[in-house]
Amino acid sequence: MIDVTLESVSKRFARAGDTAAVDDVDISIAAGEFFTLLGPSGCGKTTTLRMVAGFYFPTSGRIRFGTEDVTHRPPNKRDTGMVFQNYALFPHMSVAQNVAYGLKIRKVGRAESARRIEEALGQVHLAGYGDRRIDQLSGGQQQRVALARALVIRPRTLLLDEPLSNLDAKLREETRVEIRRIQQEAGTTAIYVTHDQSEAMAMSDRIAVMESGRVRQIGAPQEIYHRPATAFVARFIGRSNVLSLPVVTAAAETVTVGLPDGSETAVAAPADHGLRAGDTALVSVRPEHLGLTSTTEAGALPGRVTEVEFTGMATNLVVEVAGEPVQVAAIDVPDGITVGDQVGLRLNRDRMWVVRP
Amino acid sequence: MSTIPATPSAATVPPVTQDPAPPPAARPRRGLNANSPWFPYLLVFPLALILFGYVVQPMFATFAESVGVDGVANYTEFVTGSGVARSALLTSLGISAASVLLCGIVGVAMAFLLKRFSFPGRRLIEAIILVPAALPPLIGAISFQLLYSETGILPRGLQQLLGTENPVLPFTGIAGVLVVHTFTMYPFFYLAASAALVGMDPSVEEAAYNLGASRVRVWRTVLLPMLTPALVSASLLVFMTSLASYTAPLLFGVDRTMTMQIYINRTNGDLPMASTYASVLAVASVLFLLGMRWYEGRRSYRSQSKGVASHRREITNPFGKWLALLASVLATMVLLAPVATIALVAFSRDGSWTTEVIPSEYTTANFVTIFSDPGAYRPILNSLQMSLLATVGCVVVGVLIAYAVRRLDFRGRGLLDVAVMLAWALPGTVVAINLISAFSTGNAFSFGQVLIGTFWIMPLAYFVRFLPLVFRSSSATLAQIDPSLEEAARNLGAPWWRAFGTVTLRLMLPGVLAGALLAFVNGVGEFVASVLIYTSETAPISVEINNRMYSFEVGTAAAYGMLQVVLIFVVMVFSGRLQNGGRATREAAKWTA
Numbered sequence: 001m002i003d004v005t006l007e008s009v010s011k012r013f014a015r016a017g018d019t020a021a022v023d024d025v026d027i028s029i030a031a032g033e034f035f036t037l038l039g040p041s042g043c044g045k046t047t048t049l050r051m052v053a054g055f056y057f058p059t060s061g062r063i064r065f066g067t068e069d070v071t072h073r074p075p076n077k078r079d080t081g082m083v084f085q086n087y088a089l090f091p092h093m094s095v096a097q098n099v100a101y102g103l104k105i106r107k108v109g110r111a112e113s114a115r116r117i118e119e120a121l122g123q124v125h126l127a128g129y130g131d132r133r134i135d136q137l138s139g140g141q142q143q144r145v146a147l148a149r150a151l152v153i154r155p156r157t158l159l160l161d162e163p164l165s166n167l168d169a170k171l172r173e174e175t176r177v178e179i180r181r182i183q184q185e186a187g188t189t190a191i192y193v194t195h196d197q198s199e200a201m202a203m204s205d206r207i208a209v210m211e212s213g214r215v216r217q218i219g220a221p222q223e224i225y226h227r228p229a230t231a232f233v234a235r236f237i238g239r240s241n242v243l244s245l246p247v248v249t250a251a252a253e254t255v256t257v258g259l260p261d262g263s264e265t266a267v268a269a270p271a272d273h274g275l276r277a278g279d280t281a282l283v284s285v286r287p288e289h290l291g292l293t294s295t296t297e298a299g300a301l302p303g304r305v306t307e308v309e310f311t312g313m314a315t316n317l318v319v320e321v322a323g324e325p326v327q328v329a330a331i332d333v334p335d336g337i338t339v340g341d342q343v344g345l346r347l348n349r350d351r352m353w354v355v356r357p
Numbered sequence: 358m359s360t361i362p363a364t365p366s367a368a369t370v371p372p373v374t375q376d377p378a379p380p381p382a383a384r385p386r387r388g389l390n391a392n393s394p395w396f397p398y399l400l401v402f403p404l405a406l407i408l409f410g411y412v413v414q415p416m417f418a419t420f421a422e423s424v425g426v427d428g429v430a431n432y433t434e435f436v437t438g439s440g441v442a443r444s445a446l447l448t449s450l451g452i453s454a455a456s457v458l459l460c461g462i463v464g465v466a467m468a469f470l471l472k473r474f475s476f477p478g479r480r481l482i483e484a485i486i487l488v489p490a491a492l493p494p495l496i497g498a499i500s501f502q503l504l505y506s507e508t509g510i511l512p513r514g515l516q517q518l519l520g521t522e523n524p525v526l527p528f529t530g531i532a533g534v535l536v537v538h539t540f541t542m543y544p545f546f547y548l549a550a551s552a553a554l555v556g557m558d559p560s561v562e563e564a565a566y567n568l569g570a571s572r573v574r575v576w577r578t579v580l581l582p583m584l585t586p587a588l589v590s591a592s593l594l595v596f597m598t599s600l601a602s603y604t605a606p607l608l609f610g611v612d613r614t615m616t617m618q619i620y621i622n623r624t625n626g627d628l629p630m631a632s633t634y635a636s637v638l639a640v641a642s643v644l645f646l647l648g649m650r651w652y653e654g655r656r657s658y659r660s661q662s663k664g665v666a667s668h669r670r671e672i673t674n675p676f677g678k679w680l681a682l683l684a685s686v687l688a689t690m691v692l693l694a695p696v697a698t699i700a701l702v703a704f705s706r707d708g709s710w711t712t713e714v715i716p717s718e719y720t721t722a723n724f725v726t727i728f729s730d731p732g733a734y735r736p737i738l739n740s741l742q743m744s745l746l747a748t749v750g751c752v753v754v755g756v757l758i759a760y761a762v763r764r765l766d767f768r769g770r771g772l773l774d775v776a777v778m779l780a781w782a783l784p785g786t787v788v789a790i791n792l793i794s795a796f797s798t799g800n801a802f803s804f805g806q807v808l809i810g811t812f813w814i815m816p817l818a819y820f821v822r823f824l825p826l827v828f829r830s831s832s833a834t835l836a837q838i839d840p841s842l843e844e845a846a847r848n849l850g851a852p853w854w855r856a857f858g859t860v861t862l863r864l865m866l867p868g869v870l871a872g873a874l875l876a877f878v879n880g881v882g883e884f885v886a887s888v889l890i891y892t893s894e895t896a897p898i899s900v901e902i903n904n905r906m907y908s909f910e911v912g913t914a915a916a917y918g919m920l921q922v923v924l925i926f927v928v929m930v931f932s933g934r935l936q937n938g939g940r941a942t943r944e945a946a947k948w949t950a
């Protein structure tokens with residue numbers, strides 16, 4: 001069942017000239033799904049989320065909850081629960097009063113209210129904190145109160161705008177597990193905004209990768225990682241080498257490209273790649289899908305090491321192949337490898353993938 | 358539970374509904390939708406109308422009045438005439454320039470002494486430094502008259518002490534006006550310079566010394582340039598406030614000033630000429646306001662260096678120590694003398710004080726009179742009632758304008774801001790003349806009623822004069838409140854008005870209350886506009902004080918004055934509590950002068 005739909009949604013701010021903060025975005029999110037908007041700073045994630053919450057109205061396009069058109073519905077009638085980046089807890093109310101705010105507006109009875117507040121605080125491990133003042137809580141606790149306040153109204157959709165960005169690294173990892181657990185227990189649809197790709201990968205059912213107001217790709221984490229749609233996505237999610245290689249022949253879902261050493265190889269490509277013989281294809285290959293070998297191994301590309309960095313588990317190298325720097329993350333490298341060495345690069349051809357510019 | 362995505366395919370997911378031609382986007386049909394682009398206009402329109410009707414439009418009415426009879430002839434008198442108009446303008450400008458100079462010297466010197474040195478009595482002086490400036494304008498000026506004029510306590514005391522024929526060192530005429538201005542307006546410099554000095558990174562100064570600069574050179578090349586922005590703002594404020602000053606020239610009998618000419622022409626029934634003076638002053642105020650905004654806008658680009666607050670220098674020289682102590686005692690006496698004088702005189706028998714240094718007969722009868730004689734406590738009731746009414750108006754309108762200016766996005770936002778501040782920049786006399794010109798006939802903004810000669814003109818004048826106080830104070834508090842708090846309330850289901858009331862307004866309350874109290878005490882102390890528009894039924898306390906002074910009932914006048922003073926200090930202590938750390942007192946000083 002589809003819960004939230006954005007149809008060709010665009011947002012232009014009056015004072016920001018002609019550029020759209022959000023440009024023709026199509027997204028549909030299933031009920032119960034954990035959906036993440038991921039992208040670099042300023043790409044329009046917050047703007048998109050705020051249109052779903054009703055704080056901005058789209059310049060064009062439609063937003064639906066289920067089958068209802070909510071494009072211009074005011075925020076207080078949308079039944080979403082939002083967790084703000086700075087938590088936005090009411091400083092003049094206690095923890096319990098904060099959590100009770102939405103219930104009061106919904107005219108939930110006293111007993112029922114008390115029960116649900118207790119339940120929500122329990123869910124976020126803050127049972128017994130109801131009487132605390134907000135400024136008596138740590139950052140992590142405040143974050144959880146914000147979550148409880150949004151959850152207690154049993155919103156149809158939970159909206160989270162970088163809720164972890166004010167926490168330290170360790171707490172951030174713990175909390176993201178918690179948020180995911182609570183969301184799954186409650187069965188609520190969640191739209192989560194972050195610029196942290198590892199957070200997105202770890203938590204999400206699906207991710208929409210955004211760049212300058214546009215959605216570049218929507219998919220499950222593995223899919224986005226292994227089959228990035230564009231060079232931007234390939235580089236933004238993890239690390240990637242995007243090689244420009246000449247197309248020799250092109251078929252439906254495979255493109256054969258020429259390698260710098262004169263050999264050819266077939267690379268998997270999306271069905272709509274649109275490439276023809278003679279074009280230049282962009283081929284993404286991740287550093288961990290490249291291996292070091294001797295220059296003499298058949299099928300290995302010859303190159304020269306220009307950087308070596310030992311990190312413990314893997315060794316990160318930069319190898320120059322036909323004048324192009326290629327990043328390599330190798331688990332197993334010969335001892336004593338140094339800058340200037342001539343090496344062979346072994347390609348994991350199954351993991352190579354054609355991307356769009 | 359399964360949370361497997363419903364449409365796990367690559368690239369973007371097609372929209373679910375496949376209407377070939379989607380219907381036009383549904384618009385909200387009913388109710389106040391705070392997110393729609395026209396919501397701000399709905400809220401702002403009545404506010405803009407109020408500002409236009411009671412601040413801007415009356416200003417134009419005054420201008421129309423000034424050219425209504427003789428065309429521009431009234432104005433040419435300022436340029437060519439050898440008469441009163443020209444000399445009044447020049448005197449006003451001269452007094453203002455001299456006030457800037459005197460206040461600058463006193464204010465900056467005080468700031469340096471108190472912020473840079475440590476000596477006995479420093480804390481006490483810092484605590485009471487704003488007392489003279491916080492007095493209501495009329496009672497403040499009266500206290501200086503009682504202290505320093507020809508018949509004042511100090512010149513007569515010195516006369517008796519030295520056995521001379523005449524009072525020694527009396528301040529009269531323009532000199533008297535300058536004394537009042539210096540005492541009541543130096544806080545503009547003191548506060549600005551203190552803030553700059555406290556915010557200044559001492560290492561900058563130390564670096565200069567370290568590089569071998571002499572003390573004079575450090576002053577000239579480092580300290581003064583860093584103080585410049587503060588000094589420029591303070592100069593503008595003092596100049597404008599002096600130009601608007603009315604009570605000091607009134608009490609020291611300097612008739613040829615702009616404000617006095619407004620009053621004199623108005624009482625002589627020459628409204629066109631009074632309006633001419635008022636228009637000239639209004640133009641000066643507008644120019645001043647725009648200059649101020651321009652300068653502060655420019656200033657905001659230079660950030661002040663943050664750092665540890667500058668450390669104070671201990672005075673170690675024993676001679677210097679004694680000198681400092683003596684100066685502290687003297688300063689304390691000078692600062693407290695005005696209030697002490699009013700308190701003393703309030704207990705003197707009316708008519709008993711003639712040529713003595715201080716009154717000879719004391720009684721509590723004055724206080725009994727003002728509280729028991731119906732005719733005598735009428736002004737108190739008037740003041741409280743009119744001020745309360747005005748304050749209610751100021752709170753409602755001021756809070757909403759602050760909200761609109763700070764939180765809403767609409768065309769003409771800057772204009773709204775300027776209109777409120779215009780009400781602040783206009784001298785009280787000008788506000789009164791504006792209202793007289795606008796409402797001596799019926800008008801859409803008075804619902805067709807003539808307001809002159811009625812009760813309503815008084816609270817209206819107070820409203821116009823003190824609206825900016827509530828606006829400023831509310832706006833400053835609002836700036837501290839994260840807008841996402843209101844959004845969170847909206848998200849949890851609260852309609853706009855409920856989110857505003859339970860979250861934003863609730864959190865603004867300390868600032869609103871402080872502003873309201875300030876507006877209220879200013880209303881109770883108001884004299885400058887009142888004296889032009891009161892009727893015998895609506896005379897407020899200050900007008901009554903003035904009338905009693907004229908009939909030599911100095912004791913009773915001072916008793917009324919004590920009431921105002923006590924009210925002010927009670928309110929100040931209270932708002933100091935409200936906004937921790939005496940900020941309210943500082944704000945108050947900014948506005949009371």
Ligand SMILES: Nc1ncnc2c1ncn2[C@@H]1O[C@H](COP(=O)(O)OP(=O)(O)OP(=O)(O)O)[C@@H](O)[C@H]1O
Nearest residue numbers: 013015016021040041042043044045046047048195
């Ligand atoms: N109220 C506004 N008025 C004008 N422009 C805006 C407004 N809000 C956002 N923008 C612009 O829209 C673009 C997208 O902003 P948005 O806040 O959605 O980015 P974001 O992806 O959330 O970035 P971040 O990770 O930094 O929070 C930016 O260029 C921003 O400057």
Ligand SMILES: [Mg+2]
Nearest residue numbers: 045046047161
């Ligand atoms: Mg953002």
